[in-house]
Amino acid sequence: MATVRDESDYDSSRPSSLTALGSRRSWISDIGSSSSVSGGGETPCRHSKPHKANHAEWEAIAHVRAAATGGSVGLDHFRLVRRLGSGDLGNVYLCELREPPHRPSSSGRLYYAMKVVDKDALAFRKKLRRAEVEREILRSLDHPFLPTLYADFEASHYACLVMEFCPGGDLHVARQRQPGRRFSVASARFYAAETVLALEYLHMMGVVYRDLKPENVLVRADGHIMLSDFDLSLKCDDVIPKLLRQPRGDGAGANPSSTYGHSSSCVPPIQPVLSCLLNGVTRKRQVPMPGAAAVDADAAEHSEPEQTSESDPAEVVVEPVAARSRSFVGTHEYLAPEVISGQGHGSAVDWWTLGVFMYEMVYGQTPFKGATNEETLANIVSKRPVAFPRIPASASCGEREELLRAQDLMARLLAKCPGKRLGSCTGSGEVKRHGFFQGVNWALVRSVRPPEVPVPAARSKAKTMSRKERQEPYKQQHEDHFDYF
Numbered sequence: 001m002a003t004v005r006d007e008s009d010y011d012s013s014r015p016s017s018l019t020a021l022g023s024r025r026s027w028i029s030d031i032g033s034s035s036s037v038s039g040g041g042e043t044p045c046r047h048s049k050p051h052k053a054n055h056a057e058w059e060a061i062a063h064v065r066a067a068a069t070g071g072s073v074g075l076d077h078f079r080l081v082r083r084l085g086s087g088d089l090g091n092v093y094l095c096e097l098r099e100p101p102h103r104p105s106s107s108g109r110l111y112y113a114m115k116v117v118d119k120d121a122l123a124f125r126k127k128l129r130r131a132e133v134e135r136e137i138l139r140s141l142d143h144p145f146l147p148t149l150y151a152d153f154e155a156s157h158y159a160c161l162v163m164e165f166c167p168g169g170d171l172h173v174a175r176q177r178q179p180g181r182r183f184s185v186a187s188a189r190f191y192a193a194e195t196v197l198a199l200e201y202l203h204m205m206g207v208v209y210r211d212l213k214p215e216n217v218l219v220r221a222d223g224h225i226m227l228s229d230f231d232l233s234l235k236c237d238d239v240i241p242k243l244l245r246q247p248r249g250d251g252a253g254a255n256p257s258s259t260y261g262h263s264s265s266c267v268p269p270i271q272p273v274l275s276c277l278l279n280g281v282t283r284k285r286q287v288p289m290p291g292a293a294a295v296d297a298d299a300a301e302h303s304e305p306e307q308t309s310e311s312d313p314a315e316v317v318v319e320p321v322a323a324r325s326r327s328f329v330g331t332h333e334y335l336a337p338e339v340i341s342g343q344g345h346g347s348a349v350d351w352w353t354l355g356v357f358m359y360e361m362v363y364g365q366t367p368f369k370g371a372t373n374e375e376t377l378a379n380i381v382s383k384r385p386v387a388f389p390r391i392p393a394s395a396s397c398g399e400r401e402e403l404l405r406a407q408d409l410m411a412r413l414l415a416k417c418p419g420k421r422l423g424s425c426t427g428s429g430e431v432k433r434h435g436f437f438q439g440v441n442w443a444l445v446r447s448v449r450p451p452e453v454p455v456p457a458a459r460s461k462a463k464t465m466s467r468k469e470r471q472e473p474y475k476q477q478h479e480d481h482f483d484y485f
C-alpha cells in the first residue's frame with residue numbers, strides 16, 4: 001500500500017495531502033488537532049520489558065552495550081543484511097550484530113529490524129515530530145503482539161530504531177497466498193483476536209493506533225502477529241481508569257445501557273493491565289440460528305451485541321476516551337467516517353478499522369472501496385450500512401453460523417456513528433465479549449497454534465547487501481499517478 005502524508009497532530013500546518021489514485025498508503029493532513037504528546041524518553045532497557053527480558057536478542061544487545069565505550073549501542077555495532085521495506089519515513093533493514101556474544105550457527109543467528117530515518121529529509125518535509133512520536137511510543141511498549149525496541153540511537157543525520165524482526169512478512173501478502181485470496185473464518189478470528197489484544201494494550205497506554213491495515217500486521221517467527229508502524233498514532237497523557245459497576249442482585253434483569261458506560265464511576269489510578277482481566281459483564285448470549293438470513297447490518301448497529309460471558313460485577317475500563325484529534329489521518333479504505341468529516345475522533349477509530357480489517361481478511365476486499373478515492377470516502381460517510389456478500393448456498397450449517405457471527409461483529413464495528421460503535425463506550429471488553437470470539441481464551445491467545453508459521457529455511461535466505469546498496473541514500477517511493485484530494 002502506498003503512503004502519502006502530511007503532518008498535523010504534532011508539528012505542522014499543511015492544509016492537504018496528495019494521495020495516489022487507488023492507493024492504500026497511510027497519510028495524514030491537517031485540519032487542526034488537540035491531544036498532548038509526551039516528550040523525552042529513555043533508551044530501552046530490558047528490565048522495563050518483562051515480556052521479552054529473557055530473549056536472546058536482549059542478551060546480545062546487553063552484552064554489546066556492556067562492552068561498548070560509554071555503554072551505548074550504535075550503528076557500527078550492526079551489519080546491515082538487506083532492505084526489508086521502505087515507508088514514508090524511511091527504510092527498514094534486516095541486520096545483525098557484527099560481534100555477537102556467541103558465534104551464531106546458521107540457524108541460530110540473531111536478526112533485528114532497523115528502521116533508519118533521515119532526520120534532515122524529515123525536517124524538510126516537516127515530519128520529524130512524527131518520527132519522534134513513533135520512537136516514544138515504541139520505547140513504552142511491552143506486549144507480545146507489539147514491537148520490542150531493543151535500542152535507538154543516532155548516526156550522523158540518521159535516527160535508527162532497532163526492533164524485533166518479523167520474518168513472516170505482513171498479512172496483506174499472507175492473504176494473497178490463501179485460496180480465493182481470503183482467510184478462513186478461523187484464521188481471521190485468530191488474527192482479529194490478537195489484534196484486539198494489541199489495540200486494548202495500546203489504548204490502555206493512551207495510544208490510538210489509527211493505522212490498522214493488513215500491511216501493518218507483521219507475522220513473527222512463531223506465527224503470532226506484531227502490529228508495526230506507529231508514526232500515525234496519537235499519544236495522549238490523560239487516560240483515566242474507570243470502574244463500571246454492574247447492579248448487583250439480578251444480573252439478568254440489569255439495564256444493558258448501564259453496563260455500557262452510563263453508570264461509570266471514577267476510581268484512583270490502577271495498574272492498566274487489570275482491565276484485561278476484569279472484562280466480564282452480565283448478558284445472555286445470543287447466537288444466530290443456523291440457516292437464519294444474513295445479518296441485517298443496520299439492525300445490528302442498533303441492537304444489543306451478542307455476548308459470550310456471564311456476569312462479573314464490575315469492569316475496569318482504561319480507554320483514552322478523552323483523546324481527540326481532527327487530523328485527516330489513515331488509509332483511504334480504512335478511514336472512519338468521523339475522520340473524513342473532521343468532527344474529531346478518538347479511540348473508536350481503531351474499532352472501525354478492526355471492522356474493515358476483518359472484512360478484508362474474510363472477503364478479500366475492503367467494504368467501502370469505490371472506483372476512486374473520492375468514491376471510497378463517499379461510500380464511507382454515506383448513511384448506507386455496510387453490506388455483505390451472500391453466504392454461498394454450499395456453506396454448511398456451521399460455516400453459515402460462523403459467518404453470521406462474523407458479519408454481526410463487523411456490522412457493529414462498522415457503525416457509522418462512533419457513539420454506537422462496538423468498543424466506543426467501554427473499549428475492548430465489548431469487542432471481546434462478542435459471540436464471534438466465543439471460545440477464545442483471551443489470556444492464552446499467545447499460546448494458541450497460529451494458522452501459519454513462517455518456514456525457517458526461507459528466513460535464512462538473506463541476501464547480503466552490497467556496499468553500494470547499503471550506502472544508497474534513502475529514496476521515497478513514488479507513485480505513477482497522483483490525485484489531489
Ligand SMILES: Nc1ncnc2c1ncn2[C@@H]1O[C@H](COP(=O)(O)OP(=O)(O)OP(=O)(O)O)[C@@H](O)[C@H]1O
Binds near residue numbers: 026085089092147165
Ligand atoms: N520489524 C520488522 N520486521 C520485518 N519487516 C519490517 C519490520 N518493520 C518494518 N518492516 C518492513 O518495512 C516496511 C516499512 O516499515 P514501516 O511501515 O515501519 O515504515 P514507515 O516509513 O513508517 O512506513 P509507512 O509509510 O507505511 O508508515 C514495512 O512495510 C515492512 O515490510
